[in-house]
Amino acid sequence: MPAGVRLVEASLLRQVSADDIICCYPDDLPKFIGPRTRVVGVSTHNPLGVTFAAGVYASIFGSSREPINSHYAKKLFATLKASPHRHQFQVIVGGSGGWQISQTDSYDELGVDCVVDGRSESDDVLALVAQALRGERLPRFMEVAHPKERAGLLTPSKRTTFGVVEMTTGCGRRCQFCLPDLNPQIDFPKDKIMDAVHANVAEGNRQISLATEDMFIWGQVGTGTPFYFPNREALVDLYKSVVETPGVDHHLLSHSTMAPAVVDPKMIEELSAVLLDKSPVKLPSVSSHPEGRILSPLVGMETASVSMARKIMPGKGVPFPIEEWPSVLVQGLEILNKNNWFPVITLMIGNPGETDDDCRATLDLLYEVERRGLFAFFVPSIFTPLEDTRMGKKQGVAESREMTPLQWQVMMKCWKMSLKPALRSWWGPTAWRIGAVGAWMWKLRKMNGPNFTWPLLMFSSAVPEWLMEKMGKIYRGKPMQVKSRKELLSTIKRQHWRFLREDNGDLPDGWAEEVAQPMAMGASAAAVPVSTFKII
Secondary structure (H helix, E strand, O other): OOHHHHHHHHHHOOOOOHHHOOOOOHHHHHHHOOOOOOEEEEEOOOOOOOOHHHHHHHHHHOOOOOOHHHHHHHHHHHHHHOOOOHHHOEEEEEOOOHHHHHHHOOHHHHOOOEEEEOOOOOHHHHHHHHHHHOOOOOOOEEEOOOOOOHHHOOOOOOOOHHHEEEOEEOOOOOOOOOOHHHOOOEEOOHHHHHHHHHHHHHOOOOEEEEEOOOHHHOOOOOOOOOOOOOOHHHHHHHHHHHHOOOOOOEEEOOEEOOHHHHHOHHHHHHHHHHHHHHOOOEOOOOOOOOOOEOEOOEEEEEOOOHHHHHHHOOOOOOOOOHHHHHHHHHHHHHHHHHOOEOOEEEEEEOOOOOOHHHHHHHHHHHHHHHHOOOOOEEEEEEOOOOOOOOOOOOOOOOOHHHOOHHHHHHHHHHHHHHHHHHHOOOOHHHHHHHHHHHHHHHHHHHHHOHHHHHHHHHHHOOOOHHHHHHOOOOOOOOOOOOOOHHHHHOOOOHHHHHHOOHHHOOOOOOHHHHHHHHHHOOOOHHHOOHHHHOOO
16 A cells, blocks of 8 residues: 555554554445445545646646546546445545645545545544544544654554655755645654564565655754754665665665765765665666666756746755755766766756746756766656645746747756667667657647747757757757866855765865864864754
C-alpha cells in the first residue's frame, strides 16, 4: 500500500481493532464494502489532474486533457457512488490531492463527504473517524494539526509501495510555491526508520526508499548547526544501516537540494560508496560504475534566473546567496556527476511575472551544462498555483498555447538534453526526428500554436541549432561566468565558515583565522543557537 495509506492505518490502529480495518486496491472495493461499513478513506494524489507535471503533458499531447491518475481517481469515486451500501458509509479523502476537491467544490460530483488536510497522526483524525462510526454527519472540510516534534510522528508497521519509509518532514528553505515546506522541519529518529525498514523486509519487500523533501537535513535538525550544513556522519550511518539490512536488495533516493553537494562533496563521495551498488537504476552511457548504476534524486532547480529566484525562492541556495544560484547549480552538478549522481532536476516555466530575460538566463544554464558535458534529467513543468502556498493566488501561464517561443525553447531543450543518452543507437536519432516532426504535423502544431514550431524542430534536430540561431529562431545561450567552489564558499557569511569542513578543501582565504577566533574565546560551533541562522 502507498505509505500514506499505511500511515492512516497505523494511526487508526491506536483506537480501532485491526479486525475492523482493511487496506485494499480500488478494484477490490466491492469485496470489502458491506452493510456494516461505516467509513471509506481514500488517499489521492491528483484526482482532478492539476499537479505540476500532469496537466502540462496532458495539454501538450492529449486531446482529452485528462491525466491518467485523474482518470483512475474518478473511476474509484464512481465505484463508491454506485455501491449498494453507499447510504451506510461516509467517504473521507486525504492525501496530497485533497485540496483539489475542496478548492473546486467537487464533493457532490465525486461523492465525497469530507476532505481532511493534514497528517493522520492528529487526534482530530481519530475524533473524526469516531464521529463517522457513530453515524454522525461529517464536516465538509477539516484541517488537522501537523506534529510539532519527533514523538508525534508515526511509521507504518507493514509493507509500503516501493518500500517508502518517511525520513523527514518539511524543508526549511521556504520556497513560495512549495506546500510541503510549510510543514515543521522534523527528522524521524533512526530507530523508527529502521523499524519501518524491517517491517517492509519482513513482508517480502526488497526495495527501500527514504522519503523526504530534502535528504540532507536529516540528522541536523535542532542540533545547533544550521540545517544547510549537512551532518555527513549521521547520513552515511543511516543509509548504510538501511542498505546493509538483510533482505534489502535495492534502494532509491528521494528528494534533495543542490547546495549541500557544494558545501560537502566528501559527503556525496561517501554516500556513493554506500548506495551505488544497491541502486536499481542503470545508465551505462553516462555512469562510470562497473555495472552502469547511477543515483538519481529529485532536485528542484525551478529557474536559473537570479531575479526570478530572488522573488520566489530566496532561500533555495543557502548557505550561498541566491545571487550565486547559477554557479551553485553548475558546481553542484559537476560534483554529483563525478560521483555517478545524475539527478532528476525540475524547472517551472511561466511563473507569474516571468520575462524573456528570465528564460534566457535558464537557457544560459542549460547550454552551459551541455558545453561542460554534464548530465541530468531536466523535467520542466508549467507553473501551477498550489492552494495554501504563498503563490497560491497568483497566475502565470495557464496552458501551453500561452507560452512564448523562449518558454517553449526551455521546455524543448530540457527534453532534448534528457533524452540524449537514450538516442545513441545508429537508428535512434533518425527515428526520433521523423516521429517528432510527424507528430507536430499531425496534431501538435494545432494544439500548441505557432510559438511551438521552431522549438519543436530544435528538439527533433530536424534543423541544426546553429542554423536556427543564425536565422533568429532560437537562443543558444551565452557562456556563463561560473564561480569556482572556493569562490562560492567565500560568499558564505563569515560567521558560518566554522561549519565548513577542512577535508573538503577549497577553504576561503582567512578561514583558519575565522575559525580560531571563537575557539580562543571559549566558544564552539555547537554553542551557536539555531535562531541565529533563521531564514526569513
